[in-house]
Every structure is written in structure tokens, then in C-alpha cells.
Amino acid sequence: MKLGNNLRKCRFEKEETSQEKLAAAVEVSRQTIISVEKGKFVPSTLLALKLAKFFNKSVEEIFFITKEN
Amino acid sequence: MKLLLFFLVVLVLLLYLIIPKTKWASLLNFSERIFFLINFLGVIFGALGLVLTFLLPKQIMDNHIYELILFPVFIAYIYVAILAKIKGIENIYDEKQIYDMNRAAATTIPFSVFFMFLIYAFLKENDLHSLVWFPAYIFTTITVYSSSTLYYFKKS
Numbered sequence: 001m002k003l004g005n006n007l008r009k010c011r012f013e014k015e016e017t018s019q020e021k022l023a024a025a026v027e028v029s030r031q032t033i034i035s036v037e038k039g040k041f042v043p044s045t046l047l048a049l050k051l052a053k054f055f056n057k058s059v060e061e062i063f064f065i066t067k068e069n
Numbered sequence: 070m071k072l073l074l075f076f077l078v079v080l081v082l083l084l085y086l087i088i089p090k091t092k093w094a095s096l097l098n099f100s101e102r103i104f105f106l107i108n109f110l111g112v113i114f115g116a117l118g119l120v121l122t123f124l125l126p127k128q129i130m131d132n133h134i135y136e137l138i139l140f141p142v143f144i145a146y147i148y149v150a151i152l153a154k155i156k157g158i159e160n161i162y163d164e165k166q167i168y169d170m171n172r173a174a175a176t177t178i179p180f181s182v183f184f185m186f187l188i189y190a191f192l193k194e195n196d197l198h199s200l201v202w203f204p205a206y207i208f209t210t211i212t213v214y215s216s217s218t219l220y221y222f223k224k225s
Contacts (some may be wrong), residue, residue, distance in 0.1 A: 029101040
């Protein structure tokens with residue numbers, strides 16, 4: 001299974017929020033946001049919830065399962 | 070020289086104990102740049118120490134150069150230790166940084182053991198292993214750990 005996300009889309013929908021601003025809002029490094037967006041790093045439940053809260057969306061609207069092996 | 074180094078180490082350890090209890094504690098902070106800088110210091114001084122260990126083993130031991138090379142890295146690690154004492158380790162590193170450091174540690178263990186085995190196996194005759202095994206080990210560990218932390222942090 002792989003975790004996909006709409007993080008980039010969400011950022012642009014919300015006043016084109018920069019990666020730096022999002023990182024500061026959810027208290028992680030910018031590199032972490034970059035890695036989550038690229039699907040290279042799977043965030044913890046806590047970070048997923050923080051991101052969902054920031055965008056006023058549910059976790060499922062931001063993260064989803066893309067495929068099964 | 071040994072006495073001076075001992076004094077510096079004791080001073081730094083005292084600062085570790087005292088700073089968290091003073092108003093200076095609120096001035097210390099941590100960021101992505103500091104995370105990068107600390108690991109970059111580890112790569113530079115670790116690699117420098119490793120090269121000098123093999124090029125000038127006797128000189129770096131006799132003149133205490135390896136302790137001097139280690140000192141900036143030691144200061145950087147103490148800085149993180151002070152912050153960890155004040156804020157808690159989970160409040161200075163984010164989850165990816167902790168994940169990357171764990172991966173780097175897992176990389177460092179087999180690599181450094183293998184590297185030390187090579188020294189043990191191939192350099193036994195010229196006495197390098199008995200003279201500088203500790204600097205060789207510590208510089209290998211610092212170099213591999215810092216470089217792999219930066220690699221995982223930037224590439225994954």
C-alpha cells in the first residue's frame with residue numbers, strides 16, 4: 001500500500017500557502033513538508049491531524065491509499 | 070594541553086548543567102538550519118579527523134589534534150543536549166528528523182563495524198590499530214552518522 005496526498009493542492013487552494021508557512025503552522029521542518037508532499041515520508045497520525053486541522057478538512061480529504069502491492 | 074582540554078570539557082559539562090536553570094535558556098533555539106549545520110559540522114570535522122588519522126597518526130595523537138578536531142562537534146552535541154534538557158527531545162526535532170537520525174544510526178553501526186574490521190584485518194602489521202583505533206573509530210562514526218543523516222533528510 002502507498003499513501004497518496006492532496007497536500008500541494010490544498011496549499012494552493014488555501015491562499016497559495018508556502019511550504020515554510022505550513023511547516024511553521026504544524027511545527028515541522030520545511031523538508032518534512034516537502035517529503036510528505038512527494039509521498040516519500042508517511043506522516044504520523046498527529047501530523048496528519050494537524051495538517052487536516054490547518055486546512056479545515058478531514059484527514060481522508062488530504063490522505064488516501066493509492067495502490068496495493 | 071591535556072589539562073586545558075580537560076578543563077574545557079569540564080566547563081562545557083558545567084554549562085550543560087547550569088544553562089537550563091538560567092534566563093539564558095530562553096535564548097537557545099533550534100531550527101532546520103541548526104539541524105543542517107550540526108550535521109554539516111559532523112561531516113567536515115569527522116572527515117578531516119579521519120584523513121589526518123591515516124595521514125599523520127602519530128602527530129595527531131602526540132599533539133592532541135584529534136581532541137581539537139572533535140571539540141566543535143562536541144560543542145554542537147552539547148548544545149543539542151542542553152536544548153533537549155530544556156524543551157524535551159521531541160520538541161526540538163520533528164518526526165522526520167528523528168526518523169532520519171534513526172536510519173542514520175542503523176547505517177552507522179554496520180558501516181563502522183565493517184570499517185574497523187578492515188583496519189583490524191589489514192593494518193595489523195604497522196601498529197596503526199593500536200595507536201589510533203579510537204580516533205579512527207570516533208571519526209568514522211561521526212562522518213558516517215552525520216553524512217547519512219543529511220542524506221536521508223534531504224533525499225527522502
